[in-house]
Amino acid sequence: MRIHNAFTLGLFGGLGVLVAIAIGAAINQLAVILTYVGAALFIALGLDPVVSWLERRDVPRWLAILLTLVAVIGAFAGLVFALVPVLVTQTSKLITQVSDWANSLTFSDFIANVQSLIPKEILDVDATIGAAVNALLDPKNIAGIGGGVLTAGVNIASGAFGGLIVLILTLYFVSSMRQLKRGMYSLVPVSRRERFIEISEQVTESVGRYVVGQVSLALCNGVLSFVYLSIIGAAYPVLFAFVAFLFSLVPLVGTISGSVVIVVLQLMFNPESISTVIAAAIWYLIYMQVEAYVLSPNIMNRAVKVPGVLVVIGALAGGTLLGILGALVAIPVTASILIIVKQVFIPRQEAH
Template sequence: MKIQNPFRLGLLAGLGVLVALAIGAMVGQLATIITYVGAAIFLALGLDPIVSFLERRKLPRWAALLVTVVVALGAFVGIFYLIVPTIVQQASKLVNEVVDYTSSITWTDFLNNVQSFVGSSINVQDVADQVVKYIQDNLDTISGGVLAAGLVVVNGVFGAIIVLILTLYFTASLDSFKRALYQLVPATKRAKFADLAEQISSSVGRYVIGQAALALCNGVLSFIFLSIIGAQLPAVFAFIAFLASLIPLVGTISGSVLIVLGQILLLPDSPGTWITAGIYYLVYMQLEAYVLSPNIMNRAVKVPGVIVVIAALTGGTLLGILGALIAIPVAAAVLLIVKQVVLPRQNEL
């Protein structure tokens, strides 16, 4: 018996390791689905405050859900039909300008212009020959990369549709999910758990609305300002500013850098335009960091600035963009649990 115990212990430990590895592999295979579900729940919690607001205005639950879903879908379709055609039109204009420019000069003239710009320190013809040779030698790899990029775009559109459908489903079923979750908690602790869960879900919802408000503010102001200064493709870059601002902490600065670089590439002979754009985004980032974001986010999640930075960096490192999005409300939930659960227990000891 004494000989068998170590063997059994080792066998069980080995089986446990195998089971843990199998579970890890399954989670890895389901990472995309888990991301879709997490994003949908996150967005559903963002729509829930609107539903609750309508319910407080004496609307029944089903009517509040219907109004919220119709408004959300209407906003999505409206943005699609208002912004996407403009983006496509301006992107097509950019492509046509590039085509017209390339067709107006010969390859030799282009190389001579580049050579005169860089001087005699670099032989542009040799560099061009090396680039052509590299493309010829790696044509299969480049073609595969282009195909992979196309598949990423298709998967992104497919994923957005799935997230939209799941969001609508979770928004309609959120109360049922909450009630089912509360039933799993012992009856003596159910009321406290339900109260804490409602506070957390409300905090997440306010955070989503606040982040969307910041992104919308950046997008609208960017479009107005870029149109006033005569920047190229204002709708495209305003849309980039909106999407980038949805990412907390680093989104605004990343979008601003992309916009300024885009203006430098499109308007190399108009430094006043992209310098003005750079100054504007420097001022706007200060305004957002010290005025807009504190007033909106402090009311939404009430998380100290240091914890916001640490949470966003940690979430982005672990789960990418989704992690950066959910990190701040998760930090708010942890702080809420500490204040209402951990600290009271410590005070009773």
């Protein structure tokens, strides 16, 4: 349809802009739900290789799915009932130790020590602290602090609810992965379907292997941290092993960030045993080298083959756009783009 009238052309253009804005607003409103769906699909693709591995050993697909789901639910339940009580106990001890450490300090001595470092003409520490206390006692600020605490509580509850939603969606995606793929493939024209299926299978397999590899690295760090911290008599070994596991799930910077956090906290809460802190620091320095040059190449190179510079760029871009979740999915997404470029774009360029 050709539009010769300038007004009509402008009207249709304006309607197109409004539709685009409406679609963008709808996506923004659904951002949380889309994040839940993306996280669940990401985890499901990580579990799909386990199902396929069982199928290759003559296990019926329904039984392979059932065994995988039972293993996931059992691991989650075991984590809750076995690890959480220990974490709560050690966390409460840690909080108590921080409180006792803070109470052992004399506030007036603290102010005097700080003031001795800063000339009173530049900053009157006592007057500044008094002004800060008066500001905190202001009714308006108290209301703001109360609102912040309420918001934090709501965010925690929302996070727990979101985790439950992700778990339910993951179970659904794992059980219906083959049907989902079949439905997606049916939308592609028959002339291109075979090629599309081949590339899609490579992409999903790459994502699944990456999830398995990253979790394997995190488990390795967590288990070895618990064993070593227990041997050297470090404070709260279960808690800090869990911290090491969580940080190691984040690619590139996760292991080094978790190691620094653990060593600093050991120094804060176990200052009388400097040898333990030094032993922990040496351990993590050695472990980071082993992970970088032995574990990660042997585990991750079998999962995704992505040049190092693209790994860094992808992780930075993903973290900037979607935070931690973006950093987690950045590497498999980058690997998927590389597969598409190699399988589709480069052959087309060579054909011309």
